[in-house]
Amino acid sequence: xxxxxxxxxxxxxxxxxxxxxxxxxxxxxxxxxxxxxxxxxxxxxxxxxxxxxxxxxxxxxxxxxxxxxxxxxxxxxxxxxxxxxxxxxxxxxxxxxxxxxxxxxxxxxxxxxxxxxxxxxxxxxxxxxxxxxxxxxxxxxxxxxxxxxxxxxxxxxxxxxxxxxxxxxxxxxxxxxxxxxxxxxxxxxxxxxxxxxxxxxxxxxxxxxxxxxxxxxxxxxxxxxxxxxxxxxxxxxxxxxxxxxxxxxxxxxxxxxxxxxxxxxxxxxxxxxxxxxxxxxxxxxxxxxxxxxxxxxxxxxxxxxxxxxxxxxxxxxxxxxxxxxxxxxxxxxxxxxxxxxxxxxxxxxxxxxxxxxxxxxxxxxxxxxxxxxxxxxxxxxxxxxxxxxxxxxxxxxxxxxxxxxxxxxxxxxxxxxxxxxxxxxxxxxxxxxxxxxxxxxxxxxxx
Numbered sequence: 001x002x003x004x005x006x007x008x009x010x011x012x013x014x015x016x017x018x019x020x021x022x023x024x025x026x027x028x029x030x031x032x033x034x035x036x037x038x039x040x041x042x043x044x045x046x047x048x049x050x051x052x053x054x055x056x057x058x059x060x061x062x063x064x065x066x067x068x069x070x071x072x073x074x075x076x077x078x079x080x081x082x083x084x085x086x087x088x089x090x091x092x093x094x095x096x097x098x099x100x101x102x103x104x105x106x107x108x109x110x111x112x113x114x115x116x117x118x119x120x121x122x123x124x125x126x127x128x129x130x131x132x133x134x135x136x137x138x139x140x141x142x143x144x145x146x147x148x149x150x151x152x153x154x155x156x157x158x159x160x161x162x163x164x165x166x167x168x169x170x171x172x173x174x175x176x177x178x179x180x181x182x183x184x185x186x187x188x189x190x191x192x193x194x195x196x197x198x199x200x201x202x203x204x205x206x207x208x209x210x211x212x213x214x215x216x217x218x219x220x221x222x223x224x225x226x227x228x229x230x231x232x233x234x235x236x237x238x239x240x241x242x243x244x245x246x247x248x249x250x251x252x253x254x255x256x257x258x259x260x261x262x263x264x265x266x267x268x269x270x271x272x273x274x275x276x277x278x279x280x281x282x283x284x285x286x287x288x289x290x291x292x293x294x295x296x297x298x299x300x301x302x303x304x305x306x307x308x309x310x311x312x313x314x315x316x317x318x319x320x321x322x323x324x325x326x327x328x329x330x331x332x333x334x335x336x337x338x339x340x341x342x343x344x345x346x347x348x349x350x351x352x353x354x355x356x357x358x359x360x361x362x363x364x365x366x367x368x369x370x371x372x373x374x375x376x377x378x379x380x381x382x383x384x385x386x387x388x389x390x391x392x393x394x395x396x397x398x399x400x401x402x403x404x405x406x407x408x409x410x411x412x413x414x415x416x417x418x419x420x421x422x423x424x425x426x427x428x429x430x431x432x433x434x435x436x437x438x439x440x441x442x443x444x445x446x447x
Contacts, residue, residue, distance in 0.1 A: 005332045007157045008227045010236060013220060016160055017241025019167035020216035020302040022174070026249060027272050027292055029213050030256055035266025037206035038195025039188050042253040044206035049246035051207070052214040054406030055369045056242050057392045058376040059221055060235035061400075064389045065379070067224035067231060072368050073314055079375035079382065083447040084436055087319055089371045091432035092425075094310045096364040097219070098341060101145065101303035102348035103357040108296040109141035115289040141349050148301045149342040152308060155331050156226045159305055166298040173291035174248050177272070180279045181255030188258055195262060208413055212362055213249065216299070217242050218369070219306040225313070235390040304341060311337035318446035321439065359421040364428070366410045373407035376400055 008016070030041070037044045059071070068074045073090025080086065113124050113136050124136040152159050189195075196202035220237050224230040252272075256265060259278045268274045276284035312334035315325030328335040348357075379386070380398040392400040439445045 005156070006226055006228050006230075007155075008160055008223055010228075010233045012160045012164055013223070013227055013233055013237040014240045014244070015164040015167045016223070016302065017217055017220045017237050018171065018244050019163045019298045020219055020306075021214060021241060021245040022167070022170055022248065022295065026174070026213050026252065027288075027295070029210055030253065031265045031268050031271030031274075033206040033210050034253075034257060034262040034271070036197050036209070037203045038197070038262045039190050039192050039257050040196050040203050041206060041210075041257055041262070042190065042250050044203050044210050045246065045249045045253050047204065047207035048210040048214055049242065049249070051211055051406070051409050052217065052246075053239075053242055054402045055373060055410065056217050056238045058373045058400075058403045058406055059218055060238045060390050061376055061388060061392050062372065062379075063221045063224060063234040063238075064231045065383075065386055067221075067227075067234065068313055068317070071218070071221040071224070071310075071313070072371060073310075073319055074317060075375040076371050077317070077319075077447075079378040083319075084433060087314075087436045087445075087447065088429060088432050089368060090310065090314050090319060091435065092364045092429065093368045094307060094314075095428055095432075096361045096368070097303050097307040097310065098344050099348050099357055100361050101300055101307065101341075101345045102141075103361070104296050104299045104303065105141040105145050105345070105349055106137070108144050108293065108300060109135075109137035109139070111289055111292050111296060112140045112144075113137040115286065115293060118285055118289065138349070142346055144297060144300055145304070145342060145345050145349065148297070148304050149338055151301065152304050153328070153331060153333055153335055153338050155333060156223070156305070159301060160223075163298060163301055166294050166301070170291055170295040170298060171248065173287070173294075174252055177276060177279060178248070178251045178255055181259050181275070184258040185254060186258070188261075190254065190257070210249075211413065214242070214245065215362070215365055216302070217245075218365070218372075219302060223305065223309055225309075231389050304338070304345070307341045307345075308334055308337040311341060321444045356421065356424070359417050360424055360428075363414060363417055363421055363425050366414050367425075369410040370407055373403045373410065376403040377407070 033044060034041045062075045063071070066074045066078060072093045073086055076089045077083075077086040116122070117124055126133045126135050127139065151162060193199050193203070198205070217238060220241065221234055224234055227233055256271065256275050259275050265271045265274065273284055273288040276288050280287060311320060311324050314320035315322055315337065324334065324337045324340060326336050327333065376392060377400060380400060384398060392403050394401045
């Protein structure tokens with residue numbers, strides 16, 4: 001059987017991580033967060049980055065022990081050996097990635113429609129197709145999913161190189177805002193807690209929201225089987241990607257509240273465009289819209305890669321029908337897994353409420369992060385003699401304190417969503433368990 005090729009170098013992997021972390025989140029979250037934390041929003045980014053680092057360290061240790069594509073499934077399986085729970089963790093992580101792709105594709109479609117309308121001075125309404133009236137934004141969303149699915153199929157090297165270029169563009173856009181906005185630093189008191197809605201507690205509340213902007217680092221481990229020297233490069237890429245992203249986020253936050261009063265940021269539908277308007281003038285809309293297009297497109301590409309590799313990895317571990325573990329002989333990509341993920345992503349794109357979709361993703365990923373941190377703790381005692389090329393620092397005996405903190409903090413973050421979101425996640429979990437028992441009964445899996 002054909003195998004995945006190890007073609008991803010450390011720089012490509014870091015670009016992959018930065019690309020998915022610096023996704024669409026910064027464009028939407030900075031305004032709402034500024035309304036909560038005021039001029040102290042930069043501190044909220046610092047706190048959120050530290051929390052994300054706790055779980056990233058756990059991923060780093062586990063990726064050295066088990067450099068597999070179906071990361072969360074494998075970690076849970078090795079740590080607890082409860083087949084149904086391990087399958088459910090892997091299944092929910094897969095659902096989160098598919099839904100992320102669909103949600104960001106919808107955002108991409110909206111951005112592209114607005115960009116075309118502004119550029120050409122026209123209004124795009126809808127188009128009649130097979131008797132249905134379809135919005136142009138929705139059509140653009142479907143097209144971008146199909147386009148990046150084809151690129152994903154062509155080969156991981158092509159996909160990661162394209163990701164590298166798009167990551168540079170979106171990062172460059174934020175760096176331009178930072179560079180031109182630096183003269184504004186000092187125009188406001190950046191240590192004024194009174195501008196926060198509830199003092200330091202307001203800073204913490206904003207940090208909980210901002211944490212979502214750091215999501216994506218966990219996808220790095222899902223290309224382990226296509227990474228050169230994964231036991232060394234995966235932990236390095238995790239830490240470097242988070243560090244680079246955190247520095248950029250903090251600097252953007254400092255510039256944003258210095259250039260524009262936090263109250264104006266809070267009520268703006270396009271807060272970074274508002275900042276850019278102060279810095280660049282009337283051409284800001286097209287500039288930020290273009291960068292947002294690149295950013296959202298990059299997130300779609302990485303989501304498709306990560307979801308297809310998770311599907312492939314679970315099939316390889318016999319936790320998914322083995323047909324999805326087939327690798328194309330020419331492109332060396334899991335083509336049937338890519339096809340499945342593409343079709344399901346298109347189906348989820350039919351949901352239009354992005355806030356609900358995003359909340360589903362967040363709660364599922366927090367569950368995954370709890371499992372990952374718990375796996376590190378359990379394996380320290382269950383398999384203490386395993387050679388660990390990377391260990392989570394700060395330990396009391398075998399107990400990794402930072403993994404414990406990561407577990408507790410992710411658990412606490414589960415209690416900030418609406419009831420409807422918990423209901424949807426519960427339904428997804430029940431579907432996952434039903435799917436597991438059905439596959440076992442039909443003998444399509446071997447766990």
